[in-house]
Each structure stands twice: as structure tokens, then as C-alpha cells.
Amino acid sequence: MLILGDELLADGLPHDGLIRDALGPLLPPWLRALGAEVTAVRRVGDTEQALYEAITTSDAHVVVTTGGTAAGPVDHVHPALRRMGAELLVDGVKVRPGHPMLLARTKEDQHLVGLPGNPLAAVSGLLTLAEPLLRTLAARPAPEPYTLPLRDAVQGHPYDTRLIPVALRGDRALPLLYNGPAMLRGIAAADALAVVPPGGTRPGQEAVLLDLPWASGGIGVCFT
Numbered sequence: 001m002l003i004l005g006d007e008l009l010a011d012g013l014p015h016d017g018l019i020r021d022a023l024g025p026l027l028p029p030w031l032r033a034l035g036a037e038v039t040a041v042r043r044v045g046d047t048e049q050a051l052y053e054a055i056t057t058s059d060a061h062v063v064v065t066t067g068g069t070a071a072g073p074v075d076h077v078h079p080a081l082r083r084m085g086a087e088l089l090v091d092g093v094k095v096r097p098g099h100p101m102l103l104a105r106t107k108e109d110q111h112l113v114g115l116p117g118n119p120l121a122a123v124s125g126l127l128t129l130a131e132p133l134l135r136t137l138a139a140r141p142a143p144e145p146y147t148l149p150l151r152d153a154v155q156g157h158p159y160d161t162r163l164i165p166v167a168l169r170g171d172r173a174l175p176l177l178y179n180g181p182a183m184l185r186g187i188a189a190a191d192a193l194a195v196v197p198p199g200g201t202r203p204g205q206e207a208v209l210l211d212l213p214w215a216s217g218g219i220g221v222c223f224t
């Protein structure tokens with residue numbers, strides 16, 4: 001795992017535009033629950049050269065980066081991938097949060113999952129790009145898709161799919177608040193992400209659910 005962002009602190013309180021790294025601590029147990037062996041979690045400085053070297057010297061089967069997927073002046077994932085001649089397999093997805101997520105083949109036997117830096121956007125990419133990649137590399141079958149009715153209406157995005165943290169309550173799923181791209185409070189209490197199509201859902205409408213790694217038995221703890 002390569003954690004990008006010079007604004008990130010490893011400990012202490014946020015100050016002067018610096019914020020705590022949420023993804024370095026959060027993602028490794030989730031990746032393990034998805035079947036990966038996490039061999040290293042490294043912070044990488046915000047230069048294209050540092051990122052290029054970190055990727056090209058890695059012999060991991062899968063490199064997961066966080067942050068830097070967009071097109072700002074310190075977003076170096078696309079330029080670094082271009083420079084190494086990587087093949088972009090998925091370059092952005094019509095989903096919120098997480099729309100700049102990407103998947104690339106960096107060399108024979110190595111893929112890179114670029115997760116957006118906003119924490120819930122990274123979770124979105126973890127479940128929809130990293131999970132299928134890790135499952136496919138391990139030749140594990142895809143889980144049977146399932147749906148449940150959503151208890152409450154969910155406002156849709158006009159043209160993108162939304163992924164909304166939900167808690168399972170009997171035979172219904174309860175959409176949780178605090179579901180903005182930067183927010184982890186909803187996902188901390190969630191069992192799954194609900195797939196909300198463009199335009200939204202009515203109360204009682206069925207939605208496809210994506211189980212979170214601990215809900216599918218990998219971690220063995222429950223945050224609700």
C-alpha cells in the first residue's frame with residue numbers, strides 16, 4: 001500500500017492544514033479480509049518521481065495507492081502510470097463517492113488499484129475495484145448478488161450511481177447518514193453498501209447490497 005499526501009499526519013491532532021491519515025490504519029485489515037497479504041504500507045511524498053520509483057521498484061502482485069487520482073497539480077497517479085507505460089483498465093467510474101478510482105496493469109503480474117483520497121471514496125473503490133481484482137487473482141467465485149428493500153428514500157445523483165452505507169435490520173436495509181466522500185462515521189456502523197441508481201430510490205425499493213469485508217466473515221468484529 002502506498003499512501004500519498006504530504007498533508008497527512010501519522011499521529012497527533014490536525015493542525016495548520018495537516019490532517020490525520022485515516023486510510024493507512026483502516027485499509028490493511030480490510031485488504032487481509034479480502035484475501036490479500038499486505039507486505040508493506042508506505043508513505044510516499046507528493047512528487048511524481050517518488051511515486052514512480054515506489055511503484056516500479058515494488059514486486060507486489062497488487063499495488064494499492066490512496067489519493068492523487070484526480071487531475072490537480074499534486075495528483076501524480078495518472079502521470080506516473082503514463083510514464084511507466086501502464087495499461088489503464090478502468091479510468092474513472094460513474095459512481096459517488098469514488099469517481100476517480102482506477103485500475104491499471106503496471107507490468108506482467110502486477111496490477112495497481114488507485115483509490116481516491118477521500119476516505120469513503122477509498123472504501124468505495126476498495127469494494128468495487130480491489131475486491132473483484134483480488135478475488136479474480138485468487139480464482140475465488142463471485143458472491144451471489146442479493147437485494148433488500150431500503151427502509152427510507154435515498155436521494156440519487158443525477159447521472160452517477162451512489163454507494164450508500166446501510167445497516168441491516170431484519171429484512172430491510174437502513175440507509176445511514178454521514179455518507180459524504182470524506183466521512184467515515186456512516187461506514188463505521190454499516191454492514192453493507194447499497195447501490196443506489198441515478199435518480200435515487202423510493203422507500204421500500206429493493207437495492208443491490210455489497211457486503212463489507214467484516215460482514216462477510218473476514219475480520220470477526222462488529223462496529224454497530
Ligand SMILES: Nc1nc2c(c(=O)[nH]1)N[C@H]1C(S)=C(S)[C@@H](COP(=O)(O)OP(=O)(O)OC[C@H]3O[C@@H](n4cnc5c(N)ncnc54)[C@H](O)[C@@H]3O)O[C@H]1N2
Pocket residue numbers: 003004005007008019020021022023024066067068069070071075097098099100115116117118119121181
Ligand atoms: N477542491 C475540491 N477538491 C476535491 C473535491 C471537490 O469537490 N473540490 N472532491 C473530492 C472528491 S469527492 C474526490 S473523490 C477526490 C479524489 O481525488 P484524489 O484521489 O486526487 O484525492 P486527494 O486530492 O489526494 O485527496 C482528497 C481529500 O482526501 C484527503 N485524504 C487523502 N488521503 C487521505 C488519507 N489517507 N486519510 C485521510 N484523508 C485523506 C485529502 O487531504 C483531501 O482532502 O477529489 C476531491 N477533491
Ligand code: MOO
Pocket residue numbers: 095096097098099100116118120121181
Ligand atoms: O467521487 Mo468523489 O467525486 O468521492 O464524490
